[in-house]
Amino acid sequence: MLDKDKLRKADIFSGGVIALFGLWIISQGLKMPMKDSWGGVQNVWFVSPALFPLFVGAMITLLGVLLTRTALKRVGFDEFKRIIKWMTSTDLLRFLESPATMRFYAIVVLFLSFVYLQIPRIDFFLCAVLFLLAFITMFYFDDDRLLMKFFFFYLAGSIILIFYFAMGIPAMLEPVSQYPSDWLTSAFIVIYAVYVFTAIRGTPGLKKKYLISLILSVAPPFVIGPIFKYFLLVPMPTEGLVVSLLDAIWYQLF
Numbered sequence: 615m616l617d618k619d620k621l622r623k624a625d626i627f628s629g630g631v632i633a634l635f636g637l638w639i640i641s642q643g644l645k646m647p648m649k650d651s652w653g654g655v656q657n658v659w660f661v662s663p664a665l666f667p668l669f670v671g672a673m674i675t676l677l678g679v680l681l682t683r684t685a686l687k688r689v690g691f692d693e694f695k696r697i698i699k700w701m702t703s704t705d706l707l708r709f710l711e712s713p714a715t716m717r718f719y720a721i722v723v724l725f726l727s728f729v730y731l732q733i734p735r736i737d738f739f740l741c742a743v744l745f746l747l748a749f750i751t752m753f754y755f756d757d758d759r760l761l762m763k764f765f766f767f768y769l770a771g772s773i774i775l776i777f778y779f780a781m782g783i784p785a786m787l788e789p790v791s792q793y794p795s796d797w798l799t800s801a802f803i804v805i806y807a808v809y810v811f812t813a814i815r816g817t818p819g820l821k822k823k824y825l826i827s828l829i830l831s832v833a834p835p836f837v838i839g840p841i842f843k844y845f846l847l848v849p850m851p852t853e854g855l856v857v858s859l860l861d862a863i864w865y866q867l868f
Contacts, residue, residue, distance in 0.1 A: 625684070625685035626682055626686060629678045629680075629681030629682030629683075629685060631678070632674060632675075632677065632678030632681065633678030633679050633682065635678070636672065636673070636675030636677075637671065637675055639667055639671030639674060640671035640672060640675065642667060643664045643666075643667035646664035646667070713758040713761075713762075716758070716762055720752050723768070723769055724745060724748060724768070727775075728741060731775060731779075732744065732745070732775075732799070733851050734852060735779060735784075735852060736795050736799050736852060736854065737796045737852055737853065737855050737856045737857055738850040738856075738857070739850070739857065739860075740799045740800060740854070741852075742834070742839070743803055743831050743832055743835055744802065744806070746831040746835070747803065747810075747828070748764065748768045750830055751764055751824070751827050752764045752765060754826075754827055755823055757820075760813060760814065764809075764810060764813070767806065767809055768806065771805075775798070775799075778795075778798065793854045793855040793858070796855035796856070800855070810824065810827075811824060840864075843857070843860070
C-alpha cells in the first residue's frame with residue numbers, strides 16, 4: 615500500500631496541473647460566441663454553446679485548487695519547500711534517469727507516436743506491427759539496459775518520421791513511388807528487428823523470447839485486421855501498401 619504522505623506530495627503538483635488544464639478549457643470556451651444572430655433571431659447568452667465548456671473548466675479548476683490545498687494542508691509548507699529543494703537538486707536528474715522513469719518515457723513515446731504520428735499517415739497493419747514489435751521487445755526481455763537501447767533507437771526512428779512528414783517528403787515521392795511512407799515504415803521495422811537481434815544474440819535465453827516477440831508482433835494484426843476489414847467491413851484508419859496487397863489477394867480469391 616502506498617504511503618499517504620507521498621500521495622499527498624504528488625497531489626500538490628497533480629492538483630496544479632489539473633487546475634491549469636481547467637483554465638485552458640475556460641480560455642477555449644471564451645473563444646466561443648456568447649450571443650449571436652441566426653436567421654434574424656437574436657440568441658441570448660444562456661443558450662450559448664460556450665456555457666458547457668466554461669462550466670466544466672471552472673469545475674476542473676476548482677477541484678484542482680481544492681486538491682492542492684488539501685495536499686498542502688496535509689504535508690505542510692515546510693515539506694513543500696523540501697520538495698522544491700529536491701526538484702532543484704541533482705537528485706531529480708538521477709530520478710529522471712532511473713530505470714522506472716525510462717520505462718514511463720518508453721510507454722508514453724510508444725503510444726503517442728502510434729496514435730498521433732503513425733496511424734493517421736501509415737498503413738494500419740504496418741503501424742500495428744511496428745508498435746507491437748517495439749513494445750514487446752522493450753518490456754518482454756525484462757532488461758533495463760536493453761530497454762534503454764531499444765527505446766532510444768525507436769525514438770530516433772520516430773524523430774526521422776516526424777521530419778519526413780513535416781517536410782512534406784511523401785508528397786514529393788508519391789509521383790515516383792506509390793506508398794513511400796509505407797515502404798519507409800517497412801524498412802524501419804526490418805532495421806529495428808535486426809538491431810534487436812544483434813543486441814540479444816549473445817544471450818541464448820533471449821533468442822526464444824525474440825522469436826516469440828516476432829510472432830506476436832506479426833500474427834495478431836494479420837489475424838484480427840482481415841476479420842474487421844473483409845468480414846465486418848470496417849475500413850482501416852489508413853489503408854496503404856499492405857491493404858492494397860490484401861485487397862488484391864482477397865478479391866482475386868473471392
